[in-house]
Amino acid sequence: MKAKKLNILFSSVGRRYSLIRSFKKAMNDLGVKGSIVGTDINPLSPGLSIVDSKYLVSRCTSPEFIDELKDICRKEDIQAIIPLIDTELLVLARHKDEFRDIGVEIIVSDEGVINICNDKITTYKYFRENNFPTPKVLDFDFTLENAEFPLFVKPANGHGSINTFKVNNLNELEFFKKYVKNPIIQEFINGTEYTLDIFADLKGRVLSVVPRIRLETRAGETNKGKTVKSEKLIKVGKDVVEKLGAIGPVTLQCFVNEKGVYIIEINPRFGGGVPLGIASGADYPKMLIKLLLNEQVLPILNEFKEDMYMLRYEDAIFIEDNQ
Amino acid sequence: MKAKKLNILFSSVGRRYSLIRSFKKAMNDLGVKGSIVGTDINPLSPGLSIVDSKYLVSRCTSPEFIDELKDICRKEDIQAIIPLIDTELLVLARHKDEFRDIGVEIIVSDEGVINICNDKITTYKYFRENNFPTPKVLDFDFTLENAEFPLFVKPANGHGSINTFKVNNLNELEFFKKYVKNPIIQEFINGTEYTLDIFADLKGRVLSVVPRIRLETRAGETNKGKTVKSEKLIKVGKDVVEKLGAIGPVTLQCFVNEKGVYIIEINPRFGGGVPLGIASGADYPKMLIKLLLNEQVLPILNEFKEDMYMLRYEDAIFIEDNQ
Numbered sequence: 001m002k003a004k005k006l007n008i009l010f011s012s013v014g015r016r017y018s019l020i021r022s023f024k025k026a027m028n029d030l031g032v033k034g035s036i037v038g039t040d041i042n043p044l045s046p047g048l049s050i051v052d053s054k055y056l057v058s059r060c061t062s063p064e065f066i067d068e069l070k071d072i073c074r075k076e077d078i079q080a081i082i083p084l085i086d087t088e089l090l091v092l093a094r095h096k097d098e099f100r101d102i103g104v105e106i107i108v109s110d111e112g113v114i115n116i117c118n119d120k121i122t123t124y125k126y127f128r129e130n131n132f133p134t135p136k137v138l139d140f141d142f143t144l145e146n147a148e149f150p151l152f153v154k155p156a157n158g159h160g161s162i163n164t165f166k167v168n169n170l171n172e173l174e175f176f177k178k179y180v181k182n183p184i185i186q187e188f189i190n191g192t193e194y195t196l197d198i199f200a201d202l203k204g205r206v207l208s209v210v211p212r213i214r215l216e217t218r219a220g221e222t223n224k225g226k227t228v229k230s231e232k233l234i235k236v237g238k239d240v241v242e243k244l245g246a247i248g249p250v251t252l253q254c255f256v257n258e259k260g261v262y263i264i265e266i267n268p269r270f271g272g273g274v275p276l277g278i279a280s281g282a283d284y285p286k287m288l289i290k291l292l293l294n295e296q297v298l299p300i301l302n303e304f305k306e307d308m309y310m311l312r313y314e315d316a317i318f319i320e321d322n323q
Numbered sequence: 324m325k326a327k328k329l330n331i332l333f334s335s336v337g338r339r340y341s342l343i344r345s346f347k348k349a350m351n352d353l354g355v356k357g358s359i360v361g362t363d364i365n366p367l368s369p370g371l372s373i374v375d376s377k378y379l380v381s382r383c384t385s386p387e388f389i390d391e392l393k394d395i396c397r398k399e400d401i402q403a404i405i406p407l408i409d410t411e412l413l414v415l416a417r418h419k420d421e422f423r424d425i426g427v428e429i430i431v432s433d434e435g436v437i438n439i440c441n442d443k444i445t446t447y448k449y450f451r452e453n454n455f456p457t458p459k460v461l462d463f464d465f466t467l468e469n470a471e472f473p474l475f476v477k478p479a480n481g482h483g484s485i486n487t488f489k490v491n492n493l494n495e496l497e498f499f500k501k502y503v504k505n506p507i508i509q510e511f512i513n514g515t516e517y518t519l520d521i522f523a524d525l526k527g528r529v530l531s532v533v534p535r536i537r538l539e540t541r542a543g544e545t546n547k548g549k550t551v552k553s554e555k556l557i558k559v560g561k562d563v564v565e566k567l568g569a570i571g572p573v574t575l576q577c578f579v580n581e582k583g584v585y586i587i588e589i590n591p592r593f594g595g596g597v598p599l600g601i602a603s604g605a606d607y608p609k610m611l612i613k614l615l616l617n618e619q620v621l622p623i624l625n626e627f628k629e630d631m632y633m634l635r636y637e638d639a640i641f642i643e644d645n646q
Contacts, residue, residue, distance in 0.1 A: 015636040015637065016636075017636035017637075017638070018636070018637065018638055018639065044547050044632060044634050045634070046634035046635065046636040047636070049634070172502070175498045215367070218541075218542045219541045219542040221637075224367050272637075276639070276641070279639075305643060306644075307643065307644035308641060308642070308643050309367060309641065309642045309643075309644070310639045310640075310641055311367050311368070311369040311372070311639060311640045311641075311642065312338070312369065312637045312638070312639040313338040313339075313340035313341065313369040313637070313638060313639070313640070314338065314340075314341065314544075314636070314637060314638070315340070315341055315635070315636060315637070315638040316598055316599070316602075316633045316634060316635040316636070317633075317634045318602040318603075318631060318632065318633055318634075319631070319632045319634065320628060320630065320631050320632075321549075321629075321630035321631070321632070
């Protein structure tokens with residue numbers, strides 16, 4: 001039997017120390033040889049300290065970015081690239097074929113999928129057209145004249161809960177719709193916030209959905225969370241991702257109250273809180289490594305530990321300037 | 324020689340996993356026997372998973388809190404309490420003598436010091452009265468008529484950068500001074516943000532000051548930081564804390580630009596980013612343990628590694644419901 005070998009490149013490792021540690025563990029558990037390579041634009045990204053080889057690259061919007069990545073792929077004999085931040089998804093989706101030509105599979109959905117997810121208005125329209133439940137939006141479902149407060153204002157292409165405001169009256173609305181650049185104004189949903197860690201194979205068949213309650217958030221990310229075995233939410237996650245045609249990791253945010261589920265956004269990449277899904281038994285790193293090695297991976301939609309809590313704290317890497 | 328023994332209680336361990344780990348290491352390095360006890364109001368605090376014994380207590384504002392703490396102190400033979408969050412400092416300062424009567428030293432400054440630090444207006448007045456440099460404040464140093472934009476609006480008793488806004492014009496100011504509850508309106512300082520980790524002995528003599536640049540913040544805390552050996556800032560830290568008469572750990576925030584230093588706030592407790600000061604060589608846990616064992620600790624004001632970087636990432640504890 002041939003020894004299994006796989007070199008993976010994570011573009012934009014950033015703060016994803018724990019996720020990359022999971023991939024190292026998965027490689028080790030599966031007896032797969034190979035190295036984990038990481039890139040970032042910032043030499044001070046903590047994720048760079050856990051990879052086997054690290055590279056600084058240009059910003060993904062710069063014309064050099066793709067060539068730099070290709071050079072690293074050739075030099076390190078990379079078989080797969082896993083992007084981790086929203087901003088690079090589109091550019092990588094556009095160059096998927098070129099990379100495939102040099103033997104590198106980019107784990108990213110197609111351009112059309114990324115375009116739907118990148119802007120909250122296009123996401124909204126997609127949900128409405130496909131009858132997925134989502135909060136009402138000003139100028140589509142209601143007008144200022146019949147608006148009911150509270151409402152929620154956020155940037156259409158924002159992230160991390162930055163510049164998001166609950167508005168309680170017309171005065172606040174008039175202010176914040178000018179204050180927030182490119183705003184989307186929605187009904188405010190009073191409910192429990194869930195994140196779904198979803199994983200589809202490279203043909204778009206959903207293999208796993210782990211819903212988790214966001215018990216506490218911090219800087220827009222789950223700070224405390226708990227897995228929940230909700231058949232309804234698992235079905236929503238599977239349906240949305242298979243309809244959308246996304247591949248690989250997807251993160252879906254929604255609110256749930258007595259009236260139902262309201263999908264807020266969808267990100268076709270690993271979410272910040274995915275370590276909980278992994279810890280609960282949905283070992284996405286292992287599944288992805290097997291897929292890349294052309295091994296069979298069967299759906300395990302409901303197979304994860306229920307009521308598992310993730311309690312986050314901050315750890316740090318300390319480096320001296322002369323290192 | 325008698326074996327050294329010390330039982331320490333951390334009230335409100337919260338997310339302070341790394342800090343408590345440093346105390347465990349310090350006890351071990353110094354050959355001190357004893358246990359680390361942690362309390363919190365939230366069973367889901369990750370800090371509770373690293374202490375030797377954990378207790379859930381009432382909120383510090385509740386009438387039961389002090390008696391609950393005393394019971395734990397007696398049961399666990401505690402010699403020192405180290406509070407970690409702002410809200411409990413005042414109540415603990417008020418009960419310092421009572422705890423001393425049962426053999427427990429609370430590492431907290433006196434009530435007068437806490438009162439100065441707890442509210443940004445009293446802090447401001449204290450800085451002005453003692454000629455410490457601080458940003459100008461509306462109604463004290465300037466009026467709305469001669470205000471120069473941008474300004475900065477924040478809650479007088481806020482924390483973690485919540486509800487803080489840079490305001491660029493009169494329209495935004497009029498809005499945010501109503502939107503933010505109990506606001507303080509300051510000149511906006513364009514400069515580099517520093518945090519000083521300061522440590523004074525139990526008589527108020529400053530033993531160490533480690534200034535660190537806040538290269539990046541997240542939810543109001545340092546996410547990336549770097550130590551800086553600035554004699555000017557070390558002097559500011561020493562002067563402020565000795566004048567104030569604080570004891571134990573103190574965190575001071577300031578901005579520095581070409582015109583000078585502007586102190587923003589001071590918190591008489593360990594700051595969230597103190598692991599960098601500790602990693603750079605200012606081992607506050609060791610110093611505090613020695614002080615509690617009545618060993619001599621000499622000032623090491625300038626003794627820490629310069630240009631040491633702290634790069635934070637999120638780690639997590641995973642627990643199952645039935646644990």
